[in-house]
Amino acid sequence: MLISLDEKSVCHYRMIRDARVLRAGFVPREVEHRDQEVNHLSSVLEPITNEEPADTAIVTGPSGAGKTCISQFVTERLREEVLDVEATYVNCWRNYTRFRTLYQILDGLGETIDIHRQSTPHDELVDRLQQYDGPRRVVILDEADQLEDASVIYDLHSLPQFAIICIANQEQELFSRVDDRLVSRLRSSEHVRMDSYHDEQLYDILQARAKWGLDQDVIADDQLYRIADAAAGDARLAIGILRSAASKADRENSERITDDILLDAATDARAQIKQKSLDSLTPHQRIVYDIVREHGPLGPSDIHDRYTEEVDDPRTKRTVRTYLSKMAQYNLLKAEGTSRDREYSIVTTSVASATA
Numbered sequence: 558m559l560i561s562l563d564e565k566s567v568c569h570y571r572m573i574r575d576a577r578v579l580r581a582g583f584v585p586r587e588v589e590h591r592d593q594e595v596n597h598l599s600s601v602l603e604p605i606t607n608e609e610p611a612d613t614a615i616v617t618g619p620s621g622a623g624k625t626c627i628s629q630f631v632t633e634r635l636r637e638e639v640l641d642v643e644a645t646y647v648n649c650w651r652n653y654t655r656f657r658t659l660y661q662i663l664d665g666l667g668e669t670i671d672i673h674r675q676s677t678p679h680d681e682l683v684d685r686l687q688q689y690d691g692p693r694r695v696v697i698l699d700e701a702d703q704l705e706d707a708s709v710i711y712d713l714h715s716l717p718q719f720a721i722i723c724i725a726n727q728e729q730e731l732f733s734r735v736d737d738r739l740v741s742r743l744r745s746s747e748h749v750r751m752d753s754y755h756d757e758q759l760y761d762i763l764q765a766r767a768k769w770g771l772d773q774d775v776i777a778d779d780q781l782y783r784i785a786d787a788a789a790g791d792a793r794l795a796i797g798i799l800r801s802a803a804s805k806a807d808r809e810n811s812e813r814i815t816d817d818i819l820l821d822a823a824t825d826a827r828a829q830i831k832q833k834s835l836d837s838l839t840p841h842q843r844i845v846y847d848i849v850r851e852h853g854p855l856g857p858s859d860i861h862d863r864y865t866e867e868v869d870d871p872r873t874k875r876t877v878r879t880y881l882s883k884m885a886q887y888n889l890l891k892a893e894g895t896s897r898d899r900e901y902s903i904v905t906t907s908v909a910s911a912t913a
């Protein structure tokens with residue numbers, strides 16, 4: 558238990574013991590229920606521990622299935638086992654151009670001092686990667702289906718110094734963004750698929766976080782089960798609800814997480830995740846989202862027509878479809894109808910919560 562004194566010397570109870578373990582990007586020392594996926598991914602990367610080239614790994618699954626966590630966990634474990642392995646993590650949604658992704662990778666190698674965003678050609682960046690002869694390096698390309706120009710995967714694919722983990726929600730979305738020569742290579746890559754968690758699995762993930770992050774007995778088992786149920790298979794949302802609940806309890810100087818706190822926490826966590834997803838949208842995706850918000854429900858063709866009227870350099874219909882699908886995956890849009898008459902509308906954050 559942590560007790561702190563504010564300026565007025567009032568005692569404040571703090572139930573959060575270690576806030577790090579409640580953060581979205583935290584990689585735990587032990588991961589729950591993913592032994593098979595951990596072993597599979599480890600075996601794909603294994604050759605680099607003997608200085609041999611490794612196959613590219615494709616990791617897919619819905620939001621909150623643990624794709625990033627498992628990829629980072631496996632990479633870290635590898636780095637613990639052998640000295641000469643390094644790792645670079647790139648969020649391709651944030652770095653969605655080929656230049657930015659190459660830049661981030663080179664930055665991890667300390668090779669960006671004289672690179673100029675305006676004038677350095679792509680080929681020179683690729684040359685530098687080719688010349689890299691340091692320790693073997695795992696490059697995690699997270700949200701790889703968001704790359705505007707996925708040829709960066711091709712750039713890296715053939716370089717033996719780099720082992721690539723490509724993370725995406727769906728395999729077909731990743732493949733629809735790359736050209737045929739790369740599709741055939743990626744099809745023969747190792748594929749690690751992850752499904753949404755069951756309630757029991759989410760409960761275990763939550764219990765471990767509560768154990769490390771919070772004081773004992775501040776949340777009851779049945780409350781953890783309700784969080785798991787409300788999160789509907791998404792570990793990111795589940796941990797988000799626990800984090801919101803604990804910080805609200807701390808703000809209110811409460812010694813336990815009450816059911817009322819939990820109810821608000823579910824709403825807060827959903828709103829926070831939604832805001833984060835909205836902030837991640839690229840400028841073109843944001844325009845598409847706003848069109849659906851203002852004029853939806855709309856079908857993909859109507860959306861594309863309106864979008865091409867609004868921008869000078871429109872992306873293809875196919876790309877806009879991948880935007881729509883990604884926003885549906887991230888619960889920003891909902892799709893209704895079959896593939897022939899599908900329409901998209903925005904998801905309004907519902908106040909009703911399954912933690913009630």
Ligand SMILES: Nc1ncnc2c1ncn2[C@@H]1O[C@H](COP(=O)(O)OP(=O)(O)OP(=O)(O)O)[C@@H](O)[C@H]1O
Binds near residue numbers: 587
């Ligand atoms: N098996 C697990 N054991 C422990 N913690 C986990 C596990 N799976 C996921 N988590 C935790 O859940 C949260 C969400 O996981 P992660 O970010 O890896 O999901 P994701 O599939 O990459 O989602 P997104 O597609 O939204 O990026 C993270 O805080 C992560 O540490």
